[in-house]
Every structure is written in structure tokens, then in C-alpha cells.
Amino acid sequence: xxxxxxxxxxxxxxxxxxxxxxxxxxxxxxxxxxxxxxxxxxxxxxxxxxxxxxxxxxxxxxxxxxxxxxxxxxxxxxxxxxxxxxxxxxxxxxxxxxxxxxxxxxxxxxxxxxxxxxxxxxxxxxxx
Amino acid sequence: xxxxxxxxxxxxxxxxxxxxxxxxxxxxxxxxxxxxxxxxxxxxxxxxxxxxxxxxxxxxxxxxxxxxxxxxxxxxxxxxxxxxxxxxxxxxxxxxxxxxxxxxxxxxxxxxxxxxxxxxxxxxxxxxxxxxxxxxxxxxxxxxxxxxxxxxxxxxxxxxxxxxxxxxxxxxxxxxxxxxxxxxxxxxxxxxxxxxxxxxxxxxxxxxxxxxxxxxxxxxxxxxxxxxxxxxxxxxxxxxxxxxxxxxxxxxxxxxxxxxxxxxxxxxxxxxxxxxxxxxxxxxxxxxxxxxxxxxxxxxxxxxxxxxxxxxxxxxxxxxxxxxxxxxxxxxxxxxxxxxxxxxxxxxxxxxxxxxxxxx
Numbered sequence: 001x002x003x004x005x006x007x008x009x010x011x012x013x014x015x016x017x018x019x020x021x022x023x024x025x026x027x028x029x030x031x032x033x034x035x036x037x038x039x040x041x042x043x044x045x046x047x048x049x050x051x052x053x054x055x056x057x058x059x060x061x062x063x064x065x066x067x068x069x070x071x072x073x074x075x076x077x078x079x080x081x082x083x084x085x086x087x088x089x090x091x092x093x094x095x096x097x098x099x100x101x102x103x104x105x106x107x108x109x110x111x112x113x114x115x116x117x118x119x120x121x122x123x124x125x126x127x128x
Numbered sequence: 129x130x131x132x133x134x135x136x137x138x139x140x141x142x143x144x145x146x147x148x149x150x151x152x153x154x155x156x157x158x159x160x161x162x163x164x165x166x167x168x169x170x171x172x173x174x175x176x177x178x179x180x181x182x183x184x185x186x187x188x189x190x191x192x193x194x195x196x197x198x199x200x201x202x203x204x205x206x207x208x209x210x211x212x213x214x215x216x217x218x219x220x221x222x223x224x225x226x227x228x229x230x231x232x233x234x235x236x237x238x239x240x241x242x243x244x245x246x247x248x249x250x251x252x253x254x255x256x257x258x259x260x261x262x263x264x265x266x267x268x269x270x271x272x273x274x275x276x277x278x279x280x281x282x283x284x285x286x287x288x289x290x291x292x293x294x295x296x297x298x299x300x301x302x303x304x305x306x307x308x309x310x311x312x313x314x315x316x317x318x319x320x321x322x323x324x325x326x327x328x329x330x331x332x333x334x335x336x337x338x339x340x341x342x343x344x345x346x347x348x349x350x351x352x353x354x355x356x357x358x359x360x361x362x363x364x365x366x367x368x369x370x371x372x373x374x375x376x377x378x379x380x381x382x383x384x385x386x387x388x389x390x391x392x393x394x395x396x397x398x399x400x401x402x403x404x405x406x407x408x409x410x411x412x413x414x415x416x417x418x419x420x421x422x423x424x425x426x427x428x429x430x431x432x433x434x435x436x437x438x439x440x441x442x443x444x445x446x447x448x449x450x451x452x453x454x455x456x457x458x459x460x461x462x463x464x465x466x467x468x469x470x471x472x473x474x475x476x477x478x479x480x481x482x483x484x485x486x487x488x
Contacts, residue, residue, distance in 0.1 A: 041446075044417075064355060
């Protein structure tokens, strides 16, 4: 059974989002996603300063099996990406919620409210 | 409704991640595919390959009929139990399937074909028997299970688990098999490592699987099987060749035997009329990323295409097979289009890895 922490927000495309104290968003892929992907071997992450739109493919995660896009959960600007995860892609399998991928400064703080909560995401993966 | 091998319940109970493979519900991994890969390169792992189909061919015309069916020549086989890898071609020279044929006598053979092609293979063979009037019988052995035990310690651990198989299998040379009652134990595989492929009655499969596990042989899924065969330079049917591809363009010219000019096997005329137009080389990605099937390769001699690609756990780099213009040589640098970016790769002779050692 996949781990779905209560304090995070989620997307249907299996990203998790943590709202930080300063309003920025930290984004990764869920435990369910890493399990489905299998061993992660390569990450391509967006550079700081890039403007992204909600639903825009802005990163790539490659497992032994296949390549998958990672989507921006809301409109915003990329303010950081996690070089440690790029250097050790297997850290996504080890702990998908510790291995964050990039941080966004959302264009509209209110957009976060529309993302899935724990129950919503659990229902999503139960139906998958 | 997906088909189940005799070991299906064992995989599910072990928590394997199951996927559809050619209509069969099969384990892709039992946890980490990369760990399973390393276990086979360093110790001993086992695969349920019962989805493949064994066929018994018997009868006075068996040898003559196989010489007309297969691109490789079964008269190379003299010692009982000796195995031969061959393509079965259509009249245009395309590959209907690749298979292993075991020789027991000039009137008795076991053929092992791929799961995804089994039905069409049997239909084709039966049609060829009917058309030729050959005095042979062909029996599908879906009553059998197959377990591949692979790795440097595979044979020792098999003997520890199954001591009654030791005497018959100890002296087996690579690509040879022995029959022990209704069990066939072959020193063959699809990983580039030593080991056995054990064919046995389905009813005994679970007990043998559990005995092997108790002897320290780790269950491995189809995911690791794919990266192992890729490193070992072994083609996968449906990916590296199919009915539209000549074995001469799929790196399989070594399996086509044209020596006996009087042997008129299916596809021979097409192969003679259409010499190789492509060669298959390995690619090792120099830049960061992962090679996959159907990526365009740019070379000084023209464009080519990858047919299989993945991450190599042994080399810790991405590798691929590429079908390239004949002028491309190993040791060169080419470019591969990976989602719109052109990344550098080195061309190498296959295989990448054999018996636990990197060759590139």
C-alpha cells in the first residue's frame, strides 16, 4: 500500500506538493508513482527562472522501464531544482517524499487550494 | 483474461509486481529490478519462463522437415541433448520467430518458442507439415513449466536444491541438455551468465521453485531479464526483429546457414536475393539520459534506429542496440535524438557484458 502523507497536496499526474512557510511550493513524485515506475535512473529537472504553466511538462523522470513527464501543478516560476536527486536518482525510490525535485513560486497562491488532498489522491490511485 | 503460468500464485504471494506480457500475467520484479539484475551477474537468480512453449517433434521425417523449416541447419547437431538457436522465416525472409531446438535423435526434437508468437508458430508449423506430407507429429507441451536459473553460482545452487539432477547435469557443456525422466535440464539461458533452464511437469514447478529459493536462488522478474539480455547482446523478438526484418539486418547472420546449397529452407531465396542492408551495433550513451527503442541515430554514413534500449545496471550507463548503415564501424561516435535533443553515443561490438564482465 502506497504512503500518502496527510500534510501534502497532490495531482492526478502523481506529483506531491508541499506548501512552505514562505508560500513557495516543493514538488516531487508520489510513492505510488515511484513504485509504478520502478528503479529510477535519470532525472532532467527545470532550471531556476523558468516560467511554467499548470499542466506543463517541465521535468523528466526515467526508470529502467520508461521515461515519464513531470508536470507543473500550478502556474509559477521555478526557483530551485534538486541537484542531489539528479546525482542520486535512486533516492526517489528510497523515499519519494524526501527526494524533492523542484521548487515553484506560484503565480497565484490561491491555485494550491484546487489541488487534491490526501483523500482525493487516495481515491485517484484506488481507481487506477 | 490473462493467462497464468503454474507459478503465478507463488509470484503473487511473494508480492511481485505483475504485468501483462504477451497475454500472460507475469512478474516484472519482486522489489528492485536493478538488484535482481545484479544478483544474476554476481550470484544466482531464477525466472519463471513457463509462458514460453515447448513443442515435441517426433517422426521419421523430423530432421528433413526441420531443415526445410529453419534458417539454421539441425544436422549440425550430433550429440543427444545438443541445442541450436535458429530463426524461422517466412517466404520473404522475415522472422516469424526465433527459437531453440534440442536434438535427441534424428527422429526426436524439442522446440522452444516465444510466448507472444506461440499460436502463430504452431499454426505455421502445422500448415507446413500438412503441405509437405512429412511423417512427423508435433505436440504442444503446455503441461510443462520452465524455470531459468542463471548466474555464476546458478549451477552449484541448483545442485544444492535438486541433488537428484546433479549426476545428469554436471558434465553438460554450454548449449546442451540432459533428460532426467520427464525433466529436461539445459545449460542455456538469456542473460549472458552460466546456468540452467529446467523444463519440468507443471505439478512439480512450485516445489522446485521453493527448493531453489531455499538454496539461495533469488526470484527475478522480466524487468531484470530484459536488461540482462540487452547487456548480453541477445535479441528480443518483436523488438529487435519481426516478420518485416531479415535476420541479415538484425545481427543474426551467424544463425543463417547457407552452406548446403541443396537445403531449400523457407526464406532462403529471399535472403540470397537481398543481402544485408543494415548492421547491428551496440550504443553506449556518453551524455546523460536513457536510450529507448525507436530513437533516430545520426551517423556519417546515414541514419539508423535503435531497436532496444535501457539503462545498463552493470555499466551504469544507458545502452542500446541500433540498426545502422553498413558503413558504420564499432569505436565511432554517433548522435541519437532523445526527445528532441541530439546526444553523443559510442558504437561498440556486441555483447556489452558476458559472464559478469564488461567487454566494452
